Amino acid sequence: MDMHIHMGYCTPAGFDVLTLNYLGIHDHHRLFPEIKQLIGEVEITPAEVAEHLMRSEDVDLALEGVIDLLKQKKEEKIEKKQGKGRNAGRTE
Structure with missing residues (x-):
């Protein structure tokens, strides 16, 4: 039997937990604001973030x-959205 488990995407709070666990950072870092903004714009799993x-x-x-990973995901999201927009008026 296949089981599907819904696992949510990474949030800024989840990112804080990951950086504490993997890097030992429990305070602010100069790159956190940019990362947290990008996390709010893309769908990325905690596992993907942890891997990096x-x-x-x-x-x-x-x-x-x-x-870099978040920017790549954002670019892919934009390209996918633009592709859907171009194909919206086409009929098969």
Whole structure:
């Protein structure tokens, strides 16, 4: 039997928990505002964020990797939306 478990997307509060768990950051970091804004604009799972946080022990490198991932997801979302707009008037 297949089971489907709904797992929510990462939120700014969830990101705080992940950075504490994986990077030991419990205070503010200069990159947090940009990351939290991007998290609000895209759909990304906590597992995807955690994967990128674990790639480097250097906090700045890890967070910059998360920013790159979020920007990529945002770009994909925009491209997908534009593609739907172009195809909306077409009939098959």
